[in-house]
Amino acid sequence: MIRSLHIFDLFALLRSSLSAMPNEAKPRSRITRNGADLGEIYWRGLWFSLLRKRQTWVGLEDKALRGLASIRSHSDSKTWEVDYLLSASADEEFQRELLEMHGISAGQAGAERIFLRISEASPLISSVQQAGFRRCFSEFLYRYDGDGTEEIPSKTYSLGWRSKRQGDEFGVFSLYNSIASQKVCRAVGSTFKEWSEAKDLLLKNGTKGQFVYEKGGRILGWLRLAEYEGDTHVDMLVDPASEEALEMVLTHIFRSKKGKTSILCLVPEFQEALCRLLLGRGFVEVARYVILVKQVTAKVRQASLAPAGV
Secondary structure (H helix, E strand, O other), rough: EEEEHHHHHHHHHHOOOOOOOOEEEEEEHHHOOOOOOHHHHHHHHHHHHOOOOOEEEEEEEEOOEEEEEEEEEOOOOEEEEEEEEEOOOOOOOHHHHHHHHHHHHHOOOOEEEEEEEEEOOOOHHHHHHHHHOOEEEEEEEEEOOOOOHHHOHHHHHOOEEEOOHHHHHHHHHHHHHHOHHHHHHHHHHOOOHHHHHHHHHHHHOOOEEEEEEEOOOEEEEEEEEEEEOEEEEEEEEEEEOOOHHHHHHHHHHHHEEEEEEEOOEEEEEHHHHHHHHHHHOEEEEEEEEEEEEEEEOOOOOOOOOOOOOO
């Protein structure tokens, strides 16, 4: 049985076997966290559902809570993300039905796409794909624990990196389209609005600063710094043909390091040159993820007649 989260589910949720299960969904702000705070999920599920920004469903087997999936929206966006996915059941049909329910309810709320980041080693990938999610691209998570001083590039380049301004967003979109394959661009967002909504949702929260590398009026690099659970997290796009942008991005990354904290870089698979550069400068691959998306048929508003003005 699949149903929405109820106000009286708190104690059943805390006593359930889900408390020992990992959160298979990996939103950016909790990408290195395996467990899930069921109390937090409960309050988020109830409060944000009232604001129409979240939907949470639970699955029951023999009257016991055995599964939970929760999705969130970005403002009044038509783009949603699965940020909690837990299952204590090995039944793939049970897992599939849990996710399919979100597609139905999110469509009624006006959603057009639902994204999910999940580990490539997750046992739920098969069920996720059976529920209609299609693979977009893989991501690699690299970790650096050195002090960074010996890794700063020896070459000196012109300082083309600067703080990102509001008018730079379309330039970053153009950079993204020049790097990613057409298949990835269509899945994530073929228009500027779709891409922007997906990026903002998948990178929600924690941003400390954004920078761009500009040369000749073109943006050749984009860098986002964030802080999650004490560590510095980095997201970036760099034109592989620009040696300057590739080398100088490391300078910004290493200079952002604070004390003994770690640096974690999340890099999409279509940035092969960047992956090789990080591995050559002391970073170690610690995880692989896959971004999946489900296209949802949004509820169409019925046309109606209105009285003519006098």
